[in-house]
Amino acid sequence: MTNWIEALQSHLIVLGVGTDDNIFRDLMPDDPVIAMSLHGDSGELPEATFDGKWILHPGLQVLVRDTDSDAARARLDAARAALIGIENTTLSGVKYIGITALQEPMPLGTDESGAFVIAQNFLVLLSFDAIGTLAAGTKFYWNGSEVAEVLSLGDLLARVDVRDVSHRSSPFKEYKPGKPGLEPLEIIGTLRKEGGSLSFFAEATSGVIGTCEVRFPEEIGLSVMFDAFVSQHRTSFASILRFAATLQPTGRIRLELSS
Structure with a gap:
């Protein structure tokens, strides 16, 4: 800017x-x-x-x-x-x-x-x-730590340890940060910019199977919710990881867990 x-x-x-x-x-x-x-x-x-x-x-x-x-x-x-x-x-x-x-x-x-x-x-x-300022070098932060960086609008590397995430895995189990039972999750995906919207398509490659898709709607702003759907490697239930994306005026994006 x-x-x-x-x-x-x-x-x-x-x-x-x-x-x-x-x-x-x-x-x-x-x-x-x-x-x-x-x-x-x-x-x-x-x-x-x-x-x-x-x-x-x-x-x-x-x-x-x-x-x-x-x-x-x-x-x-x-x-x-x-x-x-x-x-x-x-x-x-x-x-x-x-x-x-x-x-x-x-x-x-x-x-x-x-x-x-x-x-x-x-x-x-x-x-x-807001969307037009997202570019190579944009950082992703989660729980105070850098977890990703936009190398280009078509190449994003994100690493998230799901053991630090409080989320529900099916209606029957709920995991809190620090609770054992989940393996580290590495997400490698593609960040796309189409018109006025951003989409993040990713595959979870470590400790999980299947794919997850994160969509940024046109209303991207300071607080945008999205869900990441993944399947655990050693179980039959699906996990839903819900985050909030915060777009900062410096061009950085902060990822924080939603309550």
């Missing part, structure tokens, strides 16, 4: 709020004295929509420094007007739903050079394609 702060920096420059020489990202250098700096954080946990989009709401702080307090306030006002005017706008491939000021401008006094510094915090709402 394009650096969203970099996109905002470019937008402010285009609108004439500043130039390449006095609007900065993530730092406020000592020179020039008249300067502006944009600082961001990850904000709250992202949300997912039913059309396969992520909604992110990071925080943004704008710092302005000038030799005169009124001039510093005027530059901050210009930046705020430009930012809150961004609504349902796409910049560098990222859709900005909107930007909201969280409080009034905050005078921070003067720095070591005697220049006036003023700041204001904002909430930024971003949206981008």
Whole structure:
């Protein structure tokens, strides 16, 4: 995903709020004295929509420094007007739903050079394609451990130890993590991307027989449930392993057992 702060920096420059020489990202250098700096954080946990989009709401702080307090306030006002005017706008491939000021401008006094510094915090709402960001290098995590990595959209290697899984094997038996009776399960499969959906087709090759199929629906987002159906090697009953897939804004997928 394009650096969203970099996109905002470019937008402010285009609108004439500043130039390449006095609007900065993530730092406020000592020179020039008249300067502006944009600082961001990850904000709250992202949300997912039913059309396969992520909604992110990071925080943004704008710092302005000038030799005169009124001039510093005027530059901050210009930046705020430009930012809150961004609504349902796409910049560098990222859709900005909107930007909201969280409080009034905050005078921070003067720095070591005697220049006036003023700041204001904002909430930024971003949206981008969740499925489109899945690519080679995407990691799968389960119970805090890495269990798989997408080598390409057609090649996925996943290793899962079913002895650590709490699940039901037919209506008659229930296994808890750490309970003996299940052998390690190695899953090797193919991850496919067709249109707006993802599918994972796999064969369990160690300790089990048969195949399992994991489907990611079009509504893939932060919490997508799927079942893996496998048959135990030394028994006649089928096991159902139910997981939740969590798609993180870093492009990683976290697999966690569902209750």
